[in-house]
Amino acid sequence: MNTAADTPLSSTPPLLDEIRALLDDPTLRDDPLHAPLTRLYALACDQHERMARLIRISDGYHGWSQSRAEDLNAQFDRHVRRLEKLARISDRYQNSLREVSESLREASITDALTGLRNRRYLMERLREESGLGKRSAQVYALAMVDVDRFKAINDRFGHETGDVVLHRIAGALHGAIREYDICGRWGGEEFLLILPGTRLADGRELIERVHAQIRHLSIDAGPGYGIQVSISTGLTEYRPGEAPTHTLARADAALLQAKESGRDRVVAI
Ligand SMILES: Nc1nc2c(ncn2[C@@H]2O[C@H](COP(=O)(O)OP(=O)(O)OP(=O)(O)O)[C@@H](O)[C@H]2O)c(=O)[nH]1
Numbered sequence: 001m002n003t004a005a006d007t008p009l010s011s012t013p014p015l016l017d018e019i020r021a022l023l024d025d026p027t028l029r030d031d032p033l034h035a036p037l038t039r040l041y042a043l044a045c046d047q048h049e050r051m052a053r054l055i056r057i058s059d060g061y062h063g064w065s066q067s068r069a070e071d072l073n074a075q076f077d078r079h080v081r082r083l084e085k086l087a088r089i090s091d092r093y094q095n096s097l098r099e100v101s102e103s104l105r106e107a108s109i110t111d112a113l114t115g116l117r118n119r120r121y122l123m124e125r126l127r128e129e130s131g132l133g134k135r136s137a138q139v140y141a142l143a144m145v146d147v148d149r150f151k152a153i154n155d156r157f158g159h160e161t162g163d164v165v166l167h168r169i170a171g172a173l174h175g176a177i178r179e180y181d182i183c184g185r186w187g188g189e190e191f192l193l194i195l196p197g198t199r200l201a202d203g204r205e206l207i208e209r210v211h212a213q214i215r216h217l218s219i220d221a222g223p224g225y226g227i228q229v230s231i232s233t234g235l236t237e238y239r240p241g242e243a244p245t246h247t248l249a250r251a252d253a254a255l256l257q258a259k260e261s262g263r264d265r266v267v268a269i
Contacts, residue, residue, distance in 0.1 A: 122194070169191070
């Protein structure tokens with residue numbers, strides 16, 4: 001599109017200058033065409049002036065709208081960049097919130113000394129497994145494990161060594177179970193194993209293996225001295241429809257029998 005720079009309408013066109021020169025020539029003043037040419041010249045000058053004005057206005061508007069469009073584009077880009085930055089910050093913020101809440105959840109279900117699941121988590125899972133058992137008649141085996149004569153270990157070797165013993169037993173228990181079994185610290189020197197989909201006989205086999213492993217542990221208690229430990233276990237099987245507290249009470253009663261009948265054994269009821 002032509003602009004005022006391409007068509008210099010602000011200056012008079014050469015043809016109009018030529019006519020002006022003819023009209024100003026004194027020798028042509030009496031020419032019969034002088035009067036109509038004068039009117040035609042005035043008309044042409046007027047139209048030229050109007051056209052020049054129109055082009056000035058149009059150029060001005062074009063320039064204004066162009067710079068306005070550039071302004072809007074720049075503003076839009078700026079907003080988009082700001083929104084992208086906000087989205088990145090919000091993503092990072094949400095990720096760190098998720099990480100914090102995951103580590104809080106992890107801490108709230110983990111036993112600090114042994115790294116196993118804690119009593120709170122075990123209770124949750126017992127309720128879940130019992131609920132599942134009620135709906136699908138699926139059983140689970142429940143083992144309550146207690147370290148034998150642990151007080152004597154603490155008294156003789158100190159509380160810190162006692163902690164090491166608990167840690168090693170926890171490791172042995174955790175290492176013996178299957179991926180879908182659950183092992184946690186019930187409290188003090190007591191541990192709980194939940195074995196989903198496992199009948200009493202199979203649970204007993206697994207627990208007997210753990211007993212054998214723990215009997216063979218030698219826990220460092222100073223130069224050249226290793227502590228030997230044993231555990232007692234009360235084992236039971238979930239009976240469909242019963243409350244998890246009943247299953248727990250039966251495992252506890254079985255554990256008491258194991259202790260009373262000499263320790264270092266599994267009693268299944
Ligand atoms: N080191 C250590 N000791 C603990 C911890 N929690 C509980 N105990 C100790 O575990 C001991 C448990 O003793 P008792 O309940 O008498 O049982 P026991 O000596 O194992 O005897 P039996 O269970 O009858 O074989 C107590 O001395 C508690 O102080 C712990 O986190 N660390």
